[in-house]
Ligand SMILES: Nc1ncnc2c1ncn2[C@@H]1O[C@H](COP(=O)(O)OP(=O)(O)OP(=O)(O)O)[C@@H](O)[C@H]1O
């Protein structure tokens with residue numbers, strides 16, 4: 001069973017591995033001239049980027065909230081459907097951010113984060129459906145469950161490196177939809193059918209549609225998660241996380257309990273993705289096993305690579321990529337086929353592949369990295 | 382030179398309350414043997430290091446010097462023998478506990494965190510003497526004071542090692558001699574009592590070796606750091622060391638003052654035919 005999707009996944013895993021390896025060759029004496037390869041130049045720019053994101057995040061917040069006032073309201077310029085799309089972008093951005101903590105900053109690869117997305121989504125859905133919990137209350141629950149699940153998965157994964165870890169996480173991603181369909185928990189999960197939810201209404205009689213209200217909720221959560229991630233990466237544990245990525249043995253001799261840090265980072269990463277999953281379930285009003293197939297894990301990983309490994313603003317770009325591609329790749333491929341009158345039938349996701357290959361070649365450090373390089377070039381002139 | 386970065390109950394304060402047994406050596410290596418399959422990398426090596434001294438460890442290529450360092454860092458487990466730091470065996474301690482009890486080290490082939498800045502590299506060196514955890518750090522609650530101390534300590538060492546122009550650059554692409562200085566600054570950040578230097582002069586030119594010599598002496602004199610120095614650069618070892626230990630094929634050949642060891646016939650023989658740098 002080797003679908004184009006799996007091929008893409010393996011290629012992406014390879015690419016991430018290579019990206020990570022580029023920075024991790026400390027055992028070799030460095031070249032005499034401090035001429036960084038473009039990819040490295042950007043990957044190391046993380047502190048500067050984080051400083052910038054200190055401005056970027058509040059600015060985006062104000063912009064986003066402002067857009068709602070300007071264009072929103074019932075019958076505003078931006079339709080409910082578009083608000084839903086914006087929310088989905090932010091949700092995927094949180095997921096990409098979560099994976100980035102693990103892969104970009106800690107050097108552990110995962111092809112299975114769709115599993116934690118599913119766990120978060122089902123936690124929310126089951127709690128709302130069976131326990132009548134307020135949708136907001138399900139978010140901390142999803143966070144806790146996913147942290148524990150991620151930590152426990154991260155512990156044995158400590159023994160696995162690179163491709164082996166990719167394989168183990170791949171297994172996780174493919175197992176989860178099957179587990180969700182399992183007969184004996186059908187009462188809880190709704191089996192193949194999944195669970196239908198009702199979209200929350202705006203509280204306090206606010207003149208907002210559900211989609212507008214949930215957009216604000218998701219926006220606030222995204223801001224919170226980015227803020228937490230930035231704080232963490234800028235601190236003692238954050239430096240330890242990155243030190244392990246660059247030089248695990250040296251990190252150990254600096255007194256870093258690498259096993260504990262790696263497992264905890266796995267847990268935190270799963271926590272982020274789980275919150276994204278819970279939000280997704282709430283705004284999408286529906287969970288089902290097949291919504292969280294392996295392709296979701298790949299999409300999150302690809303989002304991280306496209307946005308920029310080890311870049312916080314890149315996660316936002318990655319989130320947008322995941323959503324837009326998910327929505328339009330199929331249609332765009334069809335349109336392309338029709339436009340240029342190709343004599344052959346293209347696979348529905350062809351444009352996805354083309355875009356991905358182009359991006360990886362043109363901007364090897366992701367879109368965020370590519371933009372930073374362009375800006376640096378601009379300044380030098 | 383500087384106060385400890387330490388703030389919470391973790392790290393050095395714990396170690397120093399368990400004070401050294403008076404008169405006993407800071408480090409004591411007893412009959413350490415390390416086998417890798419058929420290879421005997423270390424064969425019953427014993428020696429002591431007194432507090433406040435600089436001890437040179439010499440030997441031809443493959444003698445087992447780095448292997449001994451890796452035993453001290455708890456990266457290798459000796460097949461036989463014991464290693465005592467401040468009178469206590471370290472052989473049950475996990476490797477990440479070694480920095481906390483007061484041993485810092487550099488690596489023969491320089492193991493920096495390449496994608497992190499020079500400043501952040503040195504800050505990681507403060508890990509064992511600081512304590513902010515995940516939750517407090519993510520929420521940004523109550524970590525500011527400790528973070529400021531880490532920052533101050535790191536900047537001080539960067540100045541001490543003449544690294545100011547490089548501090549915000551990524552460590553990876555820097556020239557080799559600079560990387561070695563970054564590594565030394567990082568090893569000093571936790572304020573170790575024993576500093577293990579694995580060939581710090583390798584790849585340095587004449588004047589850089591002179592600077593290094595001054596730095597090692599200042600580290601000992603100003604910060605009261607005991608130093609174990611592995612070096613092929615004979616004039617450096619012989620001029621800074623209070624005591625020299627020579628090993629070959631995993632066995633101790635000689636131990637004594639630099640002059641004694643240099644005169645030792647076994648040492649002379651071991652170095653004849655091998656490239657003895659002078
Ligand atoms: N992990 C290992 N596995 C197998 N053999 C090893 C290992 N580490 C070291 N050795 C062997 O142990 C012996 C001592 O090596 P070591 O690196 O300690 O020498 P050294 O004195 O540091 O030499 P140099 O001056 O070249 O750095 C060598 O024969 C080496 O091949």
Ligand SMILES: [Mg+2]
Nearest residue numbers: 446447448489
């Ligand atoms: Mg060696």
